[in-house]
Amino acid sequence: MKFLIVGLGNIGDEYAETRHNIGFDVLDAFAQKHAAQFHTDRLAYVSELKYKGKILILIKPTTYMNLSGKAMKYWLDKEKIPIAQSLTIVDDLAFSLDTIKVKKSGSDAGHNGLKSIHECLGTTEYPRLRFGIGNDFEKSKQVAYVLGKWKSDEIETVKQKIKVSGEIIENFVSIGIDRTMNLYNQMKF
Numbered sequence: 001m002k003f004l005i006v007g008l009g010n011i012g013d014e015y016a017e018t019r020h021n022i023g024f025d026v027l028d029a030f031a032q033k034h035a036a037q038f039h040t041d042r043l044a045y046v047s048e049l050k051y052k053g054k055i056l057i058l059i060k061p062t063t064y065m066n067l068s069g070k071a072m073k074y075w076l077d078k079e080k081i082p083i084a085q086s087l088t089i090v091d092d093l094a095f096s097l098d099t100i101k102v103k104k105s106g107s108d109a110g111h112n113g114l115k116s117i118h119e120c121l122g123t124t125e126y127p128r129l130r131f132g133i134g135n136d137f138e139k140s141k142q143v144a145y146v147l148g149k150w151k152s153d154e155i156e157t158v159k160q161k162i163k164v165s166g167e168i169i170e171n172f173v174s175i176g177i178d179r180t181m182n183l184y185n186q187m188k189f
Contacts, residue, residue, distance in 0.1 A: 095132025
């Protein structure tokens with residue numbers, strides 16, 4: 001059984017370790033934990049690993065955030081993976097930094113990466129891990145906040161959440177989304 005794990009972010013050093021790139025950071029940590037390496041492939045950095053008899057294809061789209069759906073659709077089709085066996089990891093302004101949510105579906109909530117996925121897949125019915133980044137910014141400063149680096153007092157929480165996000169991926173592929181939601185959606189950091 002195959003699963004597609006999609007970490008949203010932007011390529012380029014200027015985006016490294018920013019709030020908007022948390023999907024990339026989660027997949028980097030997850031691949032490292034499982035001794036997997038990324039390589040450049042069509043529309044994404046790609047890694048493949050086995051976990052409990054399942055094949056996990058990890059992708060970090062190289063299309064930039066606004067075209068993430070193009071990469072996700074390509075890899076779902078190429079690997080013949082049903083949408084329900086995908087998990088998209090995304091930064092989320094709607095949740096505070098102490099929160100992480102696993103959802104079966106939902107709106108894009110103004111997130112350009114999710115908008116692109118909705119447009120390319122033609123549905124909002126796909127699992128996602130919403131990594132709360134908070135919304136501590138002044139009016140009209142949202143872009144700078146999202147593309148900004150973590151504050152020093154946030155880094156420890158971010159590290160804990162990245163580790164737990166890896167556990168969420170493992171549980172998603174081994175026990176399913178419903179049980180994973182029950183285990184993690186009330187957790188605070």
